[in-house]
Amino acid sequence: GESVGLHLPTLSVQEGDNSIINCAYSNSASDYFIWYKQESGKGPQFIIDIRSNMDKRQGQRVTVLLNKTVKHLSLQIAATQPGDSAVYFCADTRGSQGNLIFGKGTKLSVKP
């Protein structure tokens, strides 16, 4: 079946360091991926997306890398700040009903 998962459930980094959050997917037909950030008590917030015809996409302080050969994507956050502390989800829009298939999430903690 379809599944999107994350390699690490928790990640702790020092303020100012770069963070890398990884995600694996199993559906080879997946052609669009989204990263969401979810702060405590809030809904998932869109961060960045990438289509399967791209290997890399950059936003403000964030970069998503896609490796279709090994079905892996990663979210890189540059100069991580305390405000980046949250749970990060990758999602695949290939759900059979148009829904998103979410990974379990990685909790990012930023130490001052």
Added chain:
Amino acid sequence: DAGITQSPRHKVTETGTPVTLRCHQTENHRYMYWYRQDPGHGLRLIHYSYGVKDTDKGEVSDGYSVSRSKTEDFLLTLESATSSQTSVYFCAISPRGRDSTDTQYFGPGTRLTVL
């Protein structure tokens, strides 16, 4: 939260009572979704709507019903609440839905506790 509101934000109810959650959007998006979020399961689709009066079931639809009489409102009803329906419920919207490159935007969530 992309012009999406959910009400109530918190609710405590008793087993066996009906509960209705409301999602309201100001984006005029065609597609609306209800997800539930539980530890260990992530976000799972309950029901979705692809237009006024057009709805369909998701992967965890048992015990839930939905209605959409206007573009901007999508209601989720727990017909007879059970403790297993204690969860955080999120509404999401998207303009094109099943288009594989369509982003979904989420509301702030409703925390429901069934005693």
